[in-house]
Amino acid sequence: MDAVRAAVVGTGLIGGSVLLRLVEAGVPVRGWDPDPDTRRYGRERGVDFPDDLARTVRDAGVVFLAGPLVTLPATVAEVAAAAPVDCVLTDVGSTKSAVAVAARRHGLTGRFVPGHPMAGTERAGLAAARPELLRGATWVLCPDQPADLGPFRRLARLLMDVFAARVTPMSPEAHDEAAALASHVPHVLARALAGAAGRSPVRDSVRALAAGSFRDGTRVAGTPSRRTADMLLGNRAAVLEQLTAVRAYLDELAAAVEADDAPVLTRLLAEARALRVALPAPPDRPALPARPGRPALTDVTGPDAAPEDVAAVAERLSFSAPDGAEELAWLLGLGASGGWLTGCEPGLGTVTWTARRLRPPDRSPVDRSPVDPVRDAGSPPSPGGPARAAEPGQKVT
Amino acid sequence: MDAVRAAVVGTGLIGGSVLLRLVEAGVPVRGWDPDPDTRRYGRERGVDFPDDLARTVRDAGVVFLAGPLVTLPATVAEVAAAAPVDCVLTDVGSTKSAVAVAARRHGLTGRFVPGHPMAGTERAGLAAARPELLRGATWVLCPDQPADLGPFRRLARLLMDVFAARVTPMSPEAHDEAAALASHVPHVLARALAGAAGRSPVRDSVRALAAGSFRDGTRVAGTPSRRTADMLLGNRAAVLEQLTAVRAYLDELAAAVEADDAPVLTRLLAEARALRVALPAPPDRPALPARPGRPALTDVTGPDAAPEDVAAVAERLSFSAPDGAEELAWLLGLGASGGWLTGCEPGLGTVTWTARRLRPPDRSPVDRSPVDPVRDAGSPPSPGGPARAAEPGQKVT
Numbered sequence: 001m002d003a004v005r006a007a008v009v010g011t012g013l014i015g016g017s018v019l020l021r022l023v024e025a026g027v028p029v030r031g032w033d034p035d036p037d038t039r040r041y042g043r044e045r046g047v048d049f050p051d052d053l054a055r056t057v058r059d060a061g062v063v064f065l066a067g068p069l070v071t072l073p074a075t076v077a078e079v080a081a082a083a084p085v086d087c088v089l090t091d092v093g094s095t096k097s098a099v100a101v102a103a104r105r106h107g108l109t110g111r112f113v114p115g116h117p118m119a120g121t122e123r124a125g126l127a128a129a130r131p132e133l134l135r136g137a138t139w140v141l142c143p144d145q146p147a148d149l150g151p152f153r154r155l156a157r158l159l160m161d162v163f164a165a166r167v168t169p170m171s172p173e174a175h176d177e178a179a180a181l182a183s184h185v186p187h188v189l190a191r192a193l194a195g196a197a198g199r200s201p202v203r204d205s206v207r208a209l210a211a212g213s214f215r216d217g218t219r220v221a222g223t224p225s226r227r228t229a230d231m232l233l234g235n236r237a238a239v240l241e242q243l244t245a246v247r248a249y250l251d252e253l254a255a256a257v258e259a260d261d262a263p264v265l266t267r268l269l270a271e272a273r274a275l276r277v278a279l280p281a282p283p284d285r286p287a288l289p290a291r292p293g294r295p296a297l298t299d300v301t302g303p304d305a306a307p308e309d310v311a312a313v314a315e316r317l318s319f320s321a322p323d324g325a326e327e328l329a330w331l332l333g334l335g336a337s338g339g340w341l342t343g344c345e346p347g348l349g350t351v352t353w354t355a356r357r358l359r360p361p362d363r364s365p366v367d368r369s370p371v372d373p374v375r376d377a378g379s380p381p382s383p384g385g386p387a388r389a390a391e392p393g394q395k396v397t
Numbered sequence: 398m399d400a401v402r403a404a405v406v407g408t409g410l411i412g413g414s415v416l417l418r419l420v421e422a423g424v425p426v427r428g429w430d431p432d433p434d435t436r437r438y439g440r441e442r443g444v445d446f447p448d449d450l451a452r453t454v455r456d457a458g459v460v461f462l463a464g465p466l467v468t469l470p471a472t473v474a475e476v477a478a479a480a481p482v483d484c485v486l487t488d489v490g491s492t493k494s495a496v497a498v499a500a501r502r503h504g505l506t507g508r509f510v511p512g513h514p515m516a517g518t519e520r521a522g523l524a525a526a527r528p529e530l531l532r533g534a535t536w537v538l539c540p541d542q543p544a545d546l547g548p549f550r551r552l553a554r555l556l557m558d559v560f561a562a563r564v565t566p567m568s569p570e571a572h573d574e575a576a577a578l579a580s581h582v583p584h585v586l587a588r589a590l591a592g593a594a595g596r597s598p599v600r601d602s603v604r605a606l607a608a609g610s611f612r613d614g615t616r617v618a619g620t621p622s623r624r625t626a627d628m629l630l631g632n633r634a635a636v637l638e639q640l641t642a643v644r645a646y647l648d649e650l651a652a653a654v655e656a657d658d659a660p661v662l663t664r665l666l667a668e669a670r671a672l673r674v675a676l677p678a679p680p681d682r683p684a685l686p687a688r689p690g691r692p693a694l695t696d697v698t699g700p701d702a703a704p705e706d707v708a709a710v711a712e713r714l715s716f717s718a719p720d721g722a723e724e725l726a727w728l729l730g731l732g733a734s735g736g737w738l739t740g741c742e743p744g745l746g747t748v749t750w751t752a753r754r755l756r757p758p759d760r761s762p763v764d765r766s767p768v769d770p771v772r773d774a775g776s777p778p779s780p781g782g783p784a785r786a787a788e789p790g791q792k793v794t
Contacts, residue, residue: 207676218673275618336599
């Protein structure tokens, strides 16, 4: 990926942030956007923004497609026709199956690697873009055929190098299923809460009383509505399936409240809490670079581990490059188990990946947080003093 | 409230934060907690922590009761018996009807003012307490009888002076109804999302992909489960009623996704968004002090207004102190309309309140955020350039 030229097509919030980070990292890059004002705005900030899409991508080694979801299938074909034949194409859309199908239909398997950085804000537009927006983000990439892993490897290295990304390999279908629950359904819940508050007879006192739980729970309800609608309808089946699962849990919680059943309610709450406290640390620090020479499958959870390693175990595996089947299977298995790549070392006839894989969460329904009502007013039992963080390293805001 | 002595009974997260702020503000204050380790921990930090509850409150002018919800009815009676007869008692529990009923039963109307600061974290214990936790918080107080407004006024002034609180007067019943939607139901939704993720076959990839929407939407699922169960069961009827309203909106959203109906889905999303962007600015800055001499009902939304004033209109009203009926009606109406007190000026036979009252949100279902899919990739139409914050002053994280 040395001296690669890059291009970003569609420079809104995400594309613009990709562009700004590439500029910051010293990668030669051009931007393009269908909106002339955005191109002018980009030029005024010193970025090369040709008016012509074909000229933007004609000598690129990698192109990021970052327009709205519904435009991607058409854009990928147009860009592929204009870009060099060995150029790697990727996108940043929030659903992956539809664009992967479109790319296969256009015969682009092996050139197009569907992607999705799990980051964003409820804002939009190049002016809202920031080079650090995607820093350390989990970034799904969808490798396809075993024989076509070259573009995937090149792109993964670029993302790790430039964005300190946690590159998570997944099939488009596995991505869409997990993203429905990890991202799309939370948008639905946020709108349901905000929408019900807007229709409530006590709407204005709800607004005044809106505490952290309401503000956090509805933050993404500020996202432009068309963008959210495209996302939900672009992943319809998986969203409906995961909504059903969430509503089933909601029904159980409501039934326990209705029945005034404190033990059952507390058990359900604690079961949910176990998942929350088992989330990997948020990527406010980028993953550490892979350390060459570290033995395979080393557990790095000792005192020497970085905070974000607490829930993850390091792996290191080498593959013979010509046969990608075993490598592809390992990559997809890694993503399915909540793992991500931390490094790629190409060798003579081999490729070596380093990675981290999440530990399973504590499935025990026992809430280890204080439950004794008397003690809950004060400090926990000694030893350790009254410090009572729910979880080491857990973010408290 | 000059030279008032204060006491805090139950020094966990909230009580501890009240205590630390009172210390910081130079108010003489004693703490008490049923846990000996907490009392020792407090003493080691230089705070007066008697072992005896009666001694803690015997010369207090105001006592904050901050133990777990289920202990409050008993604690309020015990403290009232030990404190001076003109001491104002208040609590910080997240539901108000039950404790108000208990206080009336103990004949404490006129001494006990139920309270609820709308702030917190998912942590617990004195070591997690911070003096700034409640700074600028919306703080509900429940005045009761018109003849007994004196303690309410004294307490409101203390909270405004020491905590820069947005004191919101409400009846216990109005508080519980609004808090169910503004705080309690968001906890249920967070647990439903986290709980469904924990049971999902793709649990581990959901953990890895958990983006801002999932993390924000489940943050409060890290709260100690017993505390959350007590909160929900302590406000059972209102929680169930508001859950029904949220599930109805959720059903409408799901039906629109199921029907693949983009116009209806977008309209529902935009309706919800209108409420979200109409939340008052979060209290990361305390409310400005009331400005004496400002004429009544002055609109302060001009260029001269502070950011948190954008959604609120200032009011100033004087009442003859002896008859509290009109004053009480105004106070409760203020809270019901999403207003809060900003100052209290006692005079000769009069009391003058300054306040802010929320404007109604824009009820238009039109989402003024960018909806054009082409433009959504880039910048908005001129004029104004490509800056595209969803709402002026909206927090973006």
